[in-house]
Amino acid sequence: MLHNLAHVELNAIDLAWDTVVRFSPYADVLDEGFFADFAHVADDESRHFSWCSQRLAELGFSYGDMPAHNLLWRECEKSSGNVAARLAAIPLVQEARGLDAGPRLVKKLIGFGDHKTSDIVARIAEEEVAHVAVGVFWFISVCNKMDRVPCTTFKDLLREYDVELKGPFNYLARDEAGIPREWYDTSSLDSQKKTEQLSEVHERLACIISMEQENSSLNGGPR
Template identity: 70%
Template sequence: MLLIHHLRAFPTTCLSPRSLTISSTKRQHKLWSGLDNWRKSPVNDLRLWGPTGPLLPSSDSISPGFYGLVSAASSLADLGALVLSTSDPLSKSHISHLAFSRWRHENLPVGSISHLPSSPARPPKPLLVATNEVPNPKDSNLPLNAHMLHNLAHVELNAIDLAWDTVARFSPFFDVLGRNFFDDFAHVADDESRHFLWCSQRLAELGFKYGDIPANNLLMRECEKTSNNVAARLAVIPLVQEARGLDAGPRLVKRLTGFGDNRTSKIVAKIAEEEVAHVAVGVDWFLSVCQKMNHLIKEYGVELRGPFNHSAREVAGIPRDWYDPSCGTEVDKGDNKQGDKEQLSAVYDRLTHIISMESENSSLGRPAK
């Protein structure tokens, strides 16, 4: 696998016979139309879920001590390391928001962190277990809506750390990646921290809390496996894990509505809607990084399985022929367009052959980042 330090040299030799270049990728599909507006949007302070949707929280909802911790950091990378070292989930979410707010409102440098722990700080609960050991709704002692919210809260908490880990871990390569890369992923982290707070609030309203049932550590294992490769990180997290959230989101909303919990279904629907931006960011930066390297990372030969939410993936910028082997690529040959099943559709074709993913990911039945 190509190590991150190779980015400085931008080697042009392929790593395997099946590796491919992507010099024309951005001409072959359209990025999400809302990406520029998302990037330019102001800091979102709507951290509370009100009677009909997001609201501003009360002024005393954040501990004054958090402000001191955040103000002591001298760079964005330092802020990321602070979030990653915070174990309490609610504190992590609040500090994450304050960190992004400070980054946006002050002219901080990205800075650089030369070493990070392989895993972020975590609370004693939930107990982390293998995916097949996570209790199903019937065995969890939680009602279906609370069980689904807990799973989603766990995903959102992991997503906060995944985004900040991307910021801090790859900060030594600012000169290659550029300031906008780090702004985008700090922005993603801020969105995820808001999502976690909504889930946590709703769990409390139902009489439960995050940590009440065991959870899996799949997402952070993927983080660790991609800690030395920015292209692999971008492929595994936004293009596979978060894209699975696009697939699962509508199913969760439907199940919650059928359960009679319209309030929770609206929260999940809003979260799923906002995840499109995160996948689109991953698509854009994955293309950019791979274009700079002029080749893809080494392939591992795994299968990415459906069901897929094709329309949501397309909106986010992932064309169907990137991940669906039944879809041929249309190639322009003069006045005719002919399906060419053998042409490798650039970049994602397929992430199934690029990133090592556990097959269990395809059977989680819940949003994943």
């Protein structure tokens, strides 16, 4: 698990710098703050990778000793031509998954008795909230410049680029990062629809009761 986390953090460094360099031709549109924010993210991720590497060394291993997946870089390649797609796929999906998985990984490590590694994972998960928040901020900014609705655009991009959303979701961490629940959780939409439907029913009932009371008073009250 620690080696996998180190791999994710190393990919995150590359992803952040790729975002800075790949979309630098659009600096006049994106604003300098965009590039400064992702350079800062890359710096944080390099620190996270160092923590993981140091802990691996303490356990007698090095990064590269075990096989690793290519999922993150595949998402990077898919979104290489569209800054909105990159923000949707990486910070708002892949990094947001870290918010979901972090607390579960901490519990597992504590269960194994590895409190030192669990402390590292907890610190990384805490700092990842800000990285997701950066993604949310710039995604909304890009959508506004494109005159697009962020929620609809996010969902459209996930379908277009075949990016999968997976639960269970860490709602508290995602709320802290500023991701609206209706962007990623269909159950929240269902709940909202049910609430709206119930509200309509209540309004109709109130209207019917009011009309009956008026009719009753006009006819001299109940007989």
